[in-house]
Amino acid sequence: MNSQNGFLLSFIKYGENDAVMHCFTEDEGFQTYFLKGIYSKKNKKKALLQPLNKLSFSVNPIKGNGISSVSRFELVKNHDIYTDIKANTVIFFISDFLSQILKYENKNTSIYLSIDAFMNELTHKNYQAHLLFLMVILKIQGVAPLLSEGKFLDPETGTFTTHSTHQLFGEEVSLIWKTAMTTENFYTIKIHSALRKEFLDSLLVYYHYHITDFKTPASLEIIQQIFE
Structure with a gap:
């Protein structure tokens, strides 16, 4: 598992509760990540899925031919401008x-x-x-x-x-x-x-x-x- 900081560029809902994120990261450039359970009713972090939010996340290693999955993510900086x-x-x-x-x-x-x-x-x-x-x-x-x-x-x-x-x-x-x-x-x-x-x-x-x-x-x- 490794940690990354990156800007969220876009995200797509996948199935009922999951999402696929496209980010531009500090250490690896453009990356695609799988985010499990983000749309479940108990998950309050879906509010962090705002374009260009700067996030810090823990990334699990790729298994087989899939994409990396995110086990944890936090907001690095709150610009508080999305209501403008x-x-x-x-x-x-x-x-x-x-x-x-x-x-x-x-x-x-x-x-x-x-x-x-x-x-x-x-x-x-x-x-x-x-x-x-x-x-x-x-x-x-x-x-x-x-x-x-x-x-x-x-x-x-x-x-x-x-x-x-x-x-x-x-x-x-x-x-x-x-x-x-x-x-x-x-x-x-x-x-x-x-x-x-x-x-x-x-x-x-x-x-x-x-x-x-x-x-x-x-x-x-x-x-x-x-x-x-």
């Missing part, structure tokens, strides 16, 4: 996003710490944190844009050019990208509310070009409605 509808919507969007792009990711301390930092930003009601977090991930993955003199970002090449190559990457949106690339702490950047939807759309276009098999998160429509 804006924060909750952001969390579901990012957990949806991470479930997709991290499913083949091994141990990556930078990504693990970046999820922690993102949750701290949400705790302080930074409701644009998800936009900047997507930039953080691009930088960690080594596919962020390269700086140059141009005013327009070309999403396909990841370079700035002297003329626009995509309708979503006008001068204002491209400037946000360039500002992020030259700012040490992304979360200090302020994005005008009128540009947030367009900037998010530009981020997703960029991900389609640079992250293999990327698909737009199903929760995109919800987050756009909340922040209209």
Whole structure:
């Protein structure tokens, strides 16, 4: 048996009382665990199954061709933001996003710490944190844009050019990208509310070009409605 800390990305009910969890752990990256009896009437820990909750759990060894099972788990840090509808919507969007792009990711301390930092930003009601977090991930993955003199970002090449190559990457949106690339702490950047939807759309276009098999998160429509 070994102990792990990790962020819960998603979970699926299995049978009447059990669940399968997908987590991004500190020591082993993306992992899938079987959680027995979590939905039984006497089990009060089902309330801990919230996307991006940071959990500590004891993991039993794999038997045969199955998946590891969790014998015990506890909440590491209580952010207490799930009753905030804006924060909750952001969390579901990012957990949806991470479930997709991290499913083949091994141990990556930078990504693990970046999820922690993102949750701290949400705790302080930074409701644009998800936009900047997507930039953080691009930088960690080594596919962020390269700086140059141009005013327009070309999403396909990841370079700035002297003329626009995509309708979503006008001068204002491209400037946000360039500002992020030259700012040490992304979360200090302020994005005008009128540009947030367009900037998010530009981020997703960029991900389609640079992250293999990327698909737009199903929760995109919800987050756009909340922040209209």
